[in-house]
Amino acid sequence: MSAIELQSISKIWGATTAVDNVSFSIDQGTFAVLLGPSGCGKSTSLRMISGLEEISQGKLIIDGKDMTTASPAERHLSMVFQNYALFPHLNVEENILFGLKVRKTPRHLQNERLSKVAQQVGLEQLLDRKPAQLSGGQRQRVALARAIIAENPICLMDEPLSNLDAKLRHIMRVEIRALQQRLGMTVIYVTHDQAEAMSMADKVILMCNGKVEQEGTPEELYNKPATTFAAAFIGTPPMNLIDPIACNLGKTMPQNGQDEFLIGIRPEDITLSDTKGLKAELVSADYLGADTVVTARINDQEILVRTPGKVTIAEPVSTRLQWHEEAVHIFDKSTGKRNDKVKVQSF
Amino acid sequence: MKHVSTQHQLYGWLLLLPATLFLLAFTYYPTLATLAKSFFSQGTAIRPAEFVGLENYTFMLEDDVFWRVAWNNVIYALFTIPISIALALMMAVWVNSRLKFKSLARMSFFLPTMLPMIAVANIWLFFYTPEIGLIDQVTSIFGAESQNWLGDPDTVLGCIIVITIWKEAGFFMIFYLAALQTLSPELEEAARLEGASRWYYFRRVMFPLLMPTTLFVLINAIINSFKLVDHLFILTKGGPDNASSLLLYYIYEVAFSFLDQAYASTLTVILLAILAIIAIGQFVFLDKKVHYQ
Numbered sequence: 273m274s275a276i277e278l279q280s281i282s283k284i285w286g287a288t289t290a291v292d293n294v295s296f297s298i299d300q301g302t303f304a305v306l307l308g309p310s311g312c313g314k315s316t317s318l319r320m321i322s323g324l325e326e327i328s329q330g331k332l333i334i335d336g337k338d339m340t341t342a343s344p345a346e347r348h349l350s351m352v353f354q355n356y357a358l359f360p361h362l363n364v365e366e367n368i369l370f371g372l373k374v375r376k377t378p379r380h381l382q383n384e385r386l387s388k389v390a391q392q393v394g395l396e397q398l399l400d401r402k403p404a405q406l407s408g409g410q411r412q413r414v415a416l417a418r419a420i421i422a423e424n425p426i427c428l429m430d431e432p433l434s435n436l437d438a439k440l441r442h443i444m445r446v447e448i449r450a451l452q453q454r455l456g457m458t459v460i461y462v463t464h465d466q467a468e469a470m471s472m473a474d475k476v477i478l479m480c481n482g483k484v485e486q487e488g489t490p491e492e493l494y495n496k497p498a499t500t501f502a503a504a505f506i507g508t509p510p511m512n513l514i515d516p517i518a519c520n521l522g523k524t525m526p527q528n529g530q531d532e533f534l535i536g537i538r539p540e541d542i543t544l545s546d547t548k549g550l551k552a553e554l555v556s557a558d559y560l561g562a563d564t565v566v567t568a569r570i571n572d573q574e575i576l577v578r579t580p581g582k583v584t585i586a587e588p589v590s591t592r593l594q595w596h597e598e599a600v601h602i603f604d605k606s607t608g609k610r611n612d613k614v615k616v617q618s619f
Numbered sequence: 620m621k622h623v624s625t626q627h628q629l630y631g632w633l634l635l636l637p638a639t640l641f642l643l644a645f646t647y648y649p650t651l652a653t654l655a656k657s658f659f660s661q662g663t664a665i666r667p668a669e670f671v672g673l674e675n676y677t678f679m680l681e682d683d684v685f686w687r688v689a690w691n692n693v694i695y696a697l698f699t700i701p702i703s704i705a706l707a708l709m710m711a712v713w714v715n716s717r718l719k720f721k722s723l724a725r726m727s728f729f730l731p732t733m734l735p736m737i738a739v740a741n742i743w744l745f746f747y748t749p750e751i752g753l754i755d756q757v758t759s760i761f762g763a764e765s766q767n768w769l770g771d772p773d774t775v776l777g778c779i780i781v782i783t784i785w786k787e788a789g790f791f792m793i794f795y796l797a798a799l800q801t802l803s804p805e806l807e808e809a810a811r812l813e814g815a816s817r818w819y820y821f822r823r824v825m826f827p828l829l830m831p832t833t834l835f836v837l838i839n840a841i842i843n844s845f846k847l848v849d850h851l852f853i854l855t856k857g858g859p860d861n862a863s864s865l866l867l868y869y870i871y872e873v874a875f876s877f878l879d880q881a882y883a884s885t886l887t888v889i890l891l892a893i894l895a896i897i898a899i900g901q902f903v904f905l906d907k908k909v910h911y912q
Binding site: 322323324343344345349350351353354355357359360361370371374375418422 | 803805806808809810811812813814815819824827828
């Protein structure tokens with residue numbers, strides 16, 4: 273049974289539709305990520321699930337019950353906010369216990385759970401500190417502790433790592449994922465960072481302009497992007513979307529309707545060669561350490577190529593690009609949708 | 620080397636000079652002169668002022684009017700301070716929420732503060748006038764008898780208290796409103812998710828976080844409660860029978876109507892001492908309980 277199910281949910285403010293007819297369901301114990309660029313409606317969707325925002329249209333089912341109009345507290349879920357929302361005048365212990373005190377949980381149970389949770393997130397030594405005396409990572413842990421002490425089966429997280437530096441973000445990513453699996457929580461996690469989504473999620477729900485663009489496992493999104501948007505959003509650098517005719521690839525496409533398609537190739541699927549392949553000119557290189565992202569140009573089409581080691585390009589040099597046919601994704605030019613019926617020929 | 624540093628010091632002192640002069644001329648000298656004067660008798664053309672020690676103070680302790688006025692001031696402070704602060708907080712929370720006519724509500728609450736005191740007093744004079752005043756006209760509909768609100772020693776102080784609350788609550792509201800707007804809405808959302816009622820949130824989160832503002836407003840309210848003069852000029856002149864006279868108004872009367880500057884100085888010293896004790900007390904006792912972000 274799914275823990276959470278959204279049925280055609282919309283959020284409408286006057287003339288603007290922030291979330292447009294969104295449906296998806298999330299199974300018990302799943303780490304689900306709502307991914308998308310800013311303004312795509314992912315945070316609004318999360319807030320509608322939490323009850324902090326009213327649902328304009330549609331139905332929300334939590335654990336088999338209709339919770340469309342229930343108050344936030346009735347939905348029995350926890351939430352980690354982007355800016356942590358710690359109470360600045362309360363110390364760590366009081367912050368973590370806030371919810372239990374509201375609900376008048378017996379004192380001995382409070383202490384029992386506090387020591388367990390504090391140990392889980394590594395805050396035992398800091399219980400009497402105020403939030404202002406904590407580092408960003410420690411505040412993040414307090415927010416996590418406050419979310420898990422309620423022992424709610426569902427936890428919502430709204431860009432919880434966006435205020436941390438890159439190194440700490442990586443550590444917290446691993447910790448949050450481990451905690452989720454150990455406690456068997458269902459997590460809905462909002463982020464605009466596709467790397468975060470790829471590394472943490474069991475299921476990714478990619479959103480764009482208030483609509484669900486694609487949902488699936490990280491591998492599905494990476495290997496079989498359903499639309500050009502999904503193709504360009506997932507992966508660093510993103511997939512190359514090229515017009516076959518402009519790149520002298522017309523002959524690899526089916527005869528009828530050569531100009532109806534776009535082809536997508538991931539930068540890591542392209543290799544540089546001196547002898548065989550498509551003629552191109554290398555114009556610049558972006559060195560990343562383990563590999564280099566090279567910008568190649570065919571006519572006016574720019575194509576990114578990921579190549580191992582360090583490559584320097586002082587002035588444009590001509591080369592040839594090669595790839596396997598299996599690495600090519602075909603999209604309809606007019607709709608942007610993936611088209612698996614069309615096959616390309618090798619060149 | 621030494622030459623340079625002396626020059627630097629001189630430069631520093633010159634920068635401080637204008638402010639220092641003003642402080643000396645208008646704050647420190649008058650304070651000390653007042654203190655000194657309170658130990659002298661009031662000089663006349665024939666009998667120059669002479670040192671009388673604590674005679675002015677013993678006179679004060681036997682002065683019935685002083686006790687009456689001091690007692691009035693205590694009652695005035697006890698009513699105006701808590702009520703105006705509580706009202707200010709309530710109004711601020713209200714106009715900070717999602718309201719349709721938010722700006723209009725904010726402006727109308729703040730309006731009394733912007734009006735000149737004398738104009739305010741005149742408006743309220745009209746409200747309180749017997750028979751033809753607004754209050755009497757309204758109460759007469761319900762068959763109540765005409766009441767001389769400002770002429771009756773039993774009601775006059777209450778009337779002054781009402782005006783003060785009306786005027787101050789809007790002023791204090793602005794401070795609370797500013798403080799409320801610095802509170803992150805996420806805090807309230809986090810509390811709501813945990814099932815906290817609005818009252819619980821107010822009591823455990825909002826009010827403690829507003830404590831610095833409350834302390835500031837409280838000090839202002841106390842100072843204001845000892846410095847009301849303007850309304851009394853227009854409305855009551857302290858009467859009837861000193862029933863509405865407050866400490867500062869009495870000092871004014873002694874100094875400029877009875878022309879007894881020595882006794883007025885004595886009363887002023889007492890007023891300053893009261894204010895100083897209150898201020899020190901507030902900072903010592905309340906400061907520990909206030910959370911500053």
